[in-house]
Amino acid sequence: MTHDARDGREPVPPTSLRETGERLALAVSEAAARVPGVAFLRPRLSDRLRGSTALARLRPGSAADRTPAGVRARRDPDTERWRVEVQLTVRAGHRAVDVARAVRAAGERAAGGLPVEIAVTVTGIV
């Protein structure tokens, strides 16, 4: 790997970006799951078809067990901001939009100062 050290600035290595994204997704996921009215974050297809723990055992270290369910974090290379998409199911009796707003606020707090834009999609009401 080569490092571009011109002007004393080094580009952020892709691996570090990926790790930041994974940490951010995990932090937002944990914060979202604690918000009142959130039933659960949307499981991935692989989680639904087989136990996620079984998949993790089968493919330890794979992307499937590093990425938390229901949260995707991507960095916009132009704005250098992180866009975090959260998909979740809301408990009946809680107003969906209020839960989404609370999740956004909790996610922003959990981002630890990273520039983030959090979008919440309600995929179900149970």
Place this chain on the structure above:
Amino acid sequence: MAMNGHSGPPGTGGSPGNDPARSQDCPRDPDHAGDDDLLPCGRSLDDVWADHEGAPGEAPEGHPVDCVHCTAALADLRTLDDLVQRTRAEDENTPAPDASALASRVMDLVRLELRPGRSLPLGEAEEDHWIVETAAARALRDAAETVAGVRAGSCRVAPAAGSGVRAPVRVTIEVEAGARRALPELAEAVRSAVAGAADRAIGMRVSEVDVVVVDLFDETGEDPR
């Protein structure tokens, strides 16, 4: 040992024979045994089990009949066999799982994953929150059914034609109506229940609610058709 003394994990290169389970009687490292597990006495589990089932396996010449390893393994195998027989008997008493139902459930999940329905704007125009159409439609159908004499049918929720993606949505709900109530009154009650739920339960801005009465039913319980 014929093997290189430096190979293997620490602690395994010491003098052989200290640990009975790893004595010279045990021809292979149990961690790396293949499919035909060998007992410490050198016989394979397959042979021991074959003997038990009446098909004599390849008992080594002079192998003790009361070998403790064979006896212990056989006891374990009997326990396992017992469990298998019991489970098999239970399975025979329960109806076979319907493979087509399972397949259809799996396919439903796959379809939902690939095509979760349109995302509709949740909250105000400048916000970035969404609700999938299936979730919104279900809540609105439930709201329609709180009106006496209404059975909700299909419910479509979509941005009004020609408006932006974050514009208020248009709801089209089909209902079957009980014959006891005047239709305009019933339709208005449905419209009000749906609009109320969109605001109070979801938080989705609705521009209009179209109620389509597709059928009538006899509220005494029987379908008049």
